[in-house]
Amino acid sequence: MFLAWLAEQATGPDVMVERRVHGLVPLTGHSALTASWMLAEQLGSAARTPGDLIAAMAADRRRTVVVLPDLHHAAAPDAIEELIGALARFKQVRLIVETREVSAGLLALAPAVMDLEAAQWRDEERYAVWAASAPSAESDALPGSKPATPDLDDPSSVCRAEPLQVTALYELSADAHGGVRAAWLRAGGALTRPCPPAERALVLLAALGDDADPRLASELQKLTDGAGWTVHWKRTRGDINPPWPGPALALGIGVGKTSGSVAVIDHQGIVRLIESEDGRAQSRLPQVVPGASAVTFRRDGDMAVLDGRGHLTLQQSPTVPPSTGLSSLLETEAKPLGQLLAAVEESATAVACVGDGLAWGNGAGSVQVAMLDGDMVGVTREALHKGAVTGVTGLELPEGAMLIYSGGQDGRVRVWAPHRAPMTRALRERDCGVTALSAAQTPHGPVLVIGWEDGLVEYSAVEAEPAGRFFRPGAPVRSVAALENGNLIVGTDEMLVCLTPC
Incomplete structure (x- = not known):
């Protein structure tokens, strides 16, 4: 609640530069990869990995304030703590992190800690009323509230599923899933941002390699109806027939x-x-x-x-073809x-x-x-x-x-x-x-x-x-x-x- 209020007060159009929040990523369900994707989008970058994000923020000398609530609910808190540690080294970056327990890794960063259970930060009477009405930690996850597990081999299923859940499952999976896994992780944050299933299908199709199950391309093409584009042709890293021409700088x-x-x-x-x-x-x-x-x-x-x-x-x-004969003689140097x-x-x-x-x-x-x-x-x-x-x-x-x-x-x-x-x-x-x-x-x-x-x-x-x-x-x-x-x-x-x- 406190960080939500802080972010709301610090992101309006009239906020002073010294008080502005530039990035807000509620970490519930996030891995370091997906948190990097979301933060990169908010900061005007297309970083695809935590390393890419760290490099982009190192190169940007502007003052940057990032708010990261709910570290304790993250899908991979240890990896996100490593990302926080790397970003905290930059003088121009300020991080505000919410967590129920301050780990040794976070303490090693010498943070300023604000313990909201300390008496100076709360009104005891109002806190008692809130505590009586607040759900317990055990009841936070209500029965049936978890989304159904998507079929990672089915393009329609993954395009319609909760994208953070799909990304987490693909990160943990050792299976290629017909080539959809590689395409999903290659496309990165374009799939986890809010967008309709047709747009996700379009992005997945564009990122699909030629080593994928040949049936997937036609399935994804059908799902792109309404995306505004169709894929005419594509080449991805590793394609052999026809060959990928290399990075297109x-x-x-x-x-x-x-x-x-x-x-x-x-x-x-x-x-x-x-x-x-x-x-x-x-x-x-x-x-x-x-x-x-x-x-x-x-x-x-x-x-x-x-x-x-x-x-x-x-x-x-x-x-x-080079000019020959009389035409070559008539050409000027x-x-x-x-x-x-x-x-x-x-x-x-x-x-x-x-x-x-x-x-x-x-x-x-x-x-x-x-x-x-x-x-x-x-x-x-x-x-x-x-x-x-x-x-x-x-x-x-x-x-x-x-x-x-x-x-x-x-x-x-x-x-x-x-x-x-x-x-x-x-x-x-x-x-x-x-x-x-x-x-x-x-x-x-x-x-x-x-x-x-x-x-x-x-x-x-x-x-x-x-x-x-x-x-x-x-x-x-x-x-x-x-x-x-x-x-x-x-x-x-x-x-x-x-x-x-x-």
């Missing part, structure tokens, strides 16, 4: 001569090309690009890859994309080809666009973000005009037309950073896709209100790609999934 969509190709950058700087229609492998760049973090295509088949130093390198798509890349005189943080132009962002929050005018290159610059630009994309408009979209660490998505003043307000704004952006002209109109740091993917029509379609893969979203047919590709460290809106 960045995606690039082929246009013109490379239409139908998708470039996928992995953690080693390998750039692979796959078919957008079915995810099959096409080819790869012959050379590794160390620290590669972005890739973009120009209509003529040339590519630009952003390396770990912020430099842009010119590449030729291996899916486009200065390719259009090469001329545009030469105009980038700073370390870039994001890049995109838009029509005949090249757009890029830097670590100071500026976005620039380079255009060819004969043999000259003109550059337009606009300061749009506080902090680094983390994503750039654009739409080509009639008569060579364009719209440039940018996302940043500041949690803002801005839109801007070169040579015109940008909109004064952000197109989208949230309390977490943007991880990826993509835009496309589709048969139903232009769409914009945003990947957010907390694991949310937002897909919306450019000309509509902000409300759109959403998807959470359960892992940090590294990359997104809007396709011209209206499909969406989402990349994480664990999977690559192509979704069709429905």
Whole structure:
């Protein structure tokens, strides 16, 4: 009751910064894994393990207050105590923990202990009235109050069951359960957050490996009715046929001569090309690009890859045959994309080809666009973000005009037309950073896709209100790609999934 009152008083919109509570996780029924998932969601992170959460909070230097009631009712209190001990080491983190017994491990953290049974914290008469009416510890669990145990082999059962219970059972189980267990634990917090069974089925299907029981995919597909998406194709870590292309740190969509190709950058700087229609492998760049973090295509088949130093390198798509004979002799050494890349005189943080132009962002929050005018290159610059630009994309408009979209660490998505003043307000704004952006002209109109740091993917029509379609893969979203047919590709460290809106 006391912590519930504290959280209520400290989470309102007008609460002073010094008194604000940032995270509240009632620990009843939680393991360290599920508590980490819930806390990560509240703190704007997509952490998938206690270790991920610890690393994310270590990197965030902002003051963070977390309230953790009912440690004594947790499913795995010892593991949660280890998590508490790790978080308590950070100077910027304050933890308020409720427990009936203070263990030696908690005492070793030298906490300030408030014993609510001590006389100074209660009115004896009111306490006596409460004690007489309060249920005993033995009666806390009423007969029949425990939810029925779900069938862990049945997708319908686990999608409709209490998700914390399902996660706890899968954590304790040594059985693969046809592949559902691995998919559930891979998808993480996207399954334990409040959502209808159809959305859970969609997330599970996207995370299902090719080693799973082949009947499960069709069963899950039937359960996704009403989720707003269908899974067109998918690849997960460990898939063999077709093979998983590796962590999808960045995606690039082929246009013109490379239409139908998708470039996928992995953690080693390998750039692979796959078919957008079915995810099959096409080819790869012959050379590794160390620290590669972005890739973009120009209509003529040339590519630009952003390396770990912020430099842009010119590449030729291996899916486009090299020119031969007379045409090769007529080619000039200065390719259009090469001329545009030469105009980038700073370390870039994001890049995109838009029509005949090249757009890029830097670590100071500026976005620039380079255009060819004969043999000259003109550059337009606009300061749009506080902090680094983390994503750039654009739409080509009639008569060579364009719209440039940018996302940043500041949690803002801005839109801007070169040579015109940008909109004064952000197109989208949230309390977490943007991880990826993509835009496309589709048969139903232009769409914009945003990947957010907390694991949310937002897909919306450019000309509509902000409300759109959403998807959470359960892992940090590294990359997104809007396709011209209206499909969406989402990349994480664990999977690559192509979704069709429905």
